[in-house]
Amino acid sequence: MTLYAFYFLSFLAVMGALMVVFSRNPVTSVIFLVMTFFTIACHYMLLNAQFLAAVHVIVYAGAIMVLFLYVIMLLNLNEAVEKQKTLLLKVAAIVTGGLFMIVLSAALRTAETSYIDTSVVGSARNLGKVLLNEYLLPFEAVSLLLLAAMTGAIMLARSRKRIKPAPNVVGMTHEREQTKTVVHEQ
Amino acid sequence: MTSFFIYKAILVVVVFGIMLMAAMYSTYLERKVAAFIQDRVGPNRAGPFGILQPLADGIKMFMKEEIIPEVANKTLFIVGPCIAMLTAIMAGVVIPWGGELVINGVPYVLQIIDFDFGLLYVFGVVSLGVYGIMIGGWASNNKFSLFGAIRASAQMISYEIAMGLSIIALIMMTGTLSLREIVEFQAGGTGSTWNFWNVVYQPLGFLLFLVCAFAECNRTPFDLPESETELVGGYHTEYSSMKLGFYLFAEYINMFISSAVISTLYFGGTNFPFMNDLGLSQNAITILGTLAFFIKIGFFVFFYMWIRWTLPRFRYDQLMYLGWRVLIPLAIANVAITGLVMILTDRI
Numbered sequence: 001m002t003l004y005a006f007y008f009l010s011f012l013a014v015m016g017a018l019m020v021v022f023s024r025n026p027v028t029s030v031i032f033l034v035m036t037f038f039t040i041a042c043h044y045m046l047l048n049a050q051f052l053a054a055v056h057v058i059v060y061a062g063a064i065m066v067l068f069l070y071v072i073m074l075l076n077l078n079e080a081v082e083k084q085k086t087l088l089l090k091v092a093a094i095v096t097g098g099l100f101m102i103v104l105s106a107a108l109r110t111a112e113t114s115y116i117d118t119s120v121v122g123s124a125r126n127l128g129k130v131l132l133n134e135y136l137l138p139f140e141a142v143s144l145l146l147l148a149a150m151t152g153a154i155m156l157a158r159s160r161k162r163i164k165p166a167p168n169v170v171g172m173t174h175e176r177e178q179t180k181t182v183v184h185e186q
Numbered sequence: 187m188t189s190f191f192i193y194k195a196i197l198v199v200v201v202f203g204i205m206l207m208a209a210m211y212s213t214y215l216e217r218k219v220a221a222f223i224q225d226r227v228g229p230n231r232a233g234p235f236g237i238l239q240p241l242a243d244g245i246k247m248f249m250k251e252e253i254i255p256e257v258a259n260k261t262l263f264i265v266g267p268c269i270a271m272l273t274a275i276m277a278g279v280v281i282p283w284g285g286e287l288v289i290n291g292v293p294y295v296l297q298i299i300d301f302d303f304g305l306l307y308v309f310g311v312v313s314l315g316v317y318g319i320m321i322g323g324w325a326s327n328n329k330f331s332l333f334g335a336i337r338a339s340a341q342m343i344s345y346e347i348a349m350g351l352s353i354i355a356l357i358m359m360t361g362t363l364s365l366r367e368i369v370e371f372q373a374g375g376t377g378s379t380w381n382f383w384n385v386v387y388q389p390l391g392f393l394l395f396l397v398c399a400f401a402e403c404n405r406t407p408f409d410l411p412e413s414e415t416e417l418v419g420g421y422h423t424e425y426s427s428m429k430l431g432f433y434l435f436a437e438y439i440n441m442f443i444s445s446a447v448i449s450t451l452y453f454g455g456t457n458f459p460f461m462n463d464l465g466l467s468q469n470a471i472t473i474l475g476t477l478a479f480f481i482k483i484g485f486f487v488f489f490y491m492w493i494r495w496t497l498p499r500f501r502y503d504q505l506m507y508l509g510w511r512v513l514i515p516l517a518i519a520n521v522a523i524t525g526l527v528m529i530l531t532d533r534i
Contacts, residue, residue: 025259027259027262027321027324028262031262031265031317031321034314034317038314050301050302050303051303051306054303054306054307054309054310055306057310057313057314058306058309058310058313061310061313061314062309062310062312062313062314062316062346063313063343063346066313066316066317066320066339066342066343067343069317069320069324069339070320070336070339070340073320073324073332073335073336074336123302123303124302124303124306124363
């Protein structure tokens with residue numbers, strides 16, 4: 001049962017990821033990316049990491065991708081506007097992709113599978129305890145990093161506003177949100 | 187094993203049916219409440235007291251001509267309302283509709299799945315709900331629709347943050363993310379020990395959650411995505427026939443679900459006063475509890491309508507101001523105060 005679920009979800013995830021790349025319309029790409037995130041969250045569930053799955057959906061699919069979609073809608077990117085890539089760019093992309101595949105396959109070949117007690121890990125309670133006891137310092141450092149990123153984004157938005165007043169309110173509110181969702185990511 | 191599947195399947199179908207019925211009759215109730223508040227009669231032609239009005243409306247919706255605009259993105263135009271409906275219904279999975287029902291010595295829990303992160307699941311589904319509106323609004327290829335979609339997404343993301351923060355104080359108190367455990371935490375009246383509903387301990391948290399729930403459901407005074415004075419019909423301007431019906435239905439299901447979540451989190455869910463003191467059997471308590479739960483849900487659905495016909499709409503900058511500058515600081519203060527009180531009273 002779990003195995004079939006895994007195959008089905010993997011199929012959906014790979015399909016979604018491919019469609020993100022292949023679809024010509026940016027909005028369709030974003031929607032397939034959301035689907036991919038969702039199936040990956042389901043994979044987390046199969047690995048008994050329910051908290052991670054829920055947070056993955058809330059943060060990535062629910063907040064970040066909405067902002068992506070938001071920007072794409074406002075820019076109104078269409079198939080016609082898309083620029084043709086030059087030959088050099090295409091060759092570079094193929095070489096980079098090939099190198100990445102070599103690294104990935106080398107890493108996976110020597111990887112060892114280890115079994116962990118799934119009744120202990122995964123729940124929000126255990127995760128919270130580990131994060132706030134064992135990994136307290138890295139956790140707080142990450143929070144500081146996100147705070148710094150947020151402050152930086154606000155600074156950028158501020159200075160632009162001083163030079164030229166923003167023409168419409170919609171754009172401004174949007175920028176403010178993008179900075180705030182960084183907090184959400186914690 | 188098969189009996190387990192059959193019981194779950196029956197439960198899923200029943201919950202699905204109840205949600206659709208609730209959405210149908212919410213439309214009727216909305217018109218009746220509006221009529222009552224505005225001193226009118228309301229729908230009274232179809233059946234006694236107009237009780238068949240939702241059926242008539244449904245038939246009308248199906249019979250209307252279906253129009254897909256020439257310039258619209260056809261696939262996404264159809265996908266939009268489907269996503270809205272799907273995400274609205276998905277949240278019903280984790281709601282604890284009742285306690286344990288013992289039939290022939292086998293306990294049956296009236297809840298489809300009891301995730302131990304049920305609350306996060308609800309948040310995840312709610313956060314996905316915005317895609318239906320955004321995709322539909324964008325695919326219509328209409329300025330008014332796009333404006334509606336943009337307003338909806340900005341509003342929902344903003345209020346999600348305040349909503350999440352308002353719930354943190356409650357999670358700190360109960361120490362769990364499972365909705366069933368939160369309900370059990372509020373179970374009251376066993377002899378001399380008294381447990382009050384969470385709203386007694388978290389009045390500010392409840393108020394914040396309620397305001398955010400209104401915003402998440404796009405209900406007045408936060409219904410700017412479909413404000414007809416400015417945007418014709420908002421994100422569903424181009425929609426007709428049953429696809430429009432899906433959007434309207436999804437809104438009513440969202441209202442129903444959020445009422446259920448509010449009653450579960452802050453008003454004891456399936457608990458009712460003196461439930462363990464009256465000497466009732468387990469099954470009687472469960473059935474009465476489910477009844478009490480639906481009465482609470484009904485009250486909150488009525489409350490949504492009451493507010494709609496009482497308050498006018500916000501302006502958009504006021505809405506953003508309220509979300510970012512008022513609700514979020516208040517929610518953070520609520521978390522801090524709750525933490526302080528918990529430390530002082532040794533309730534950790």
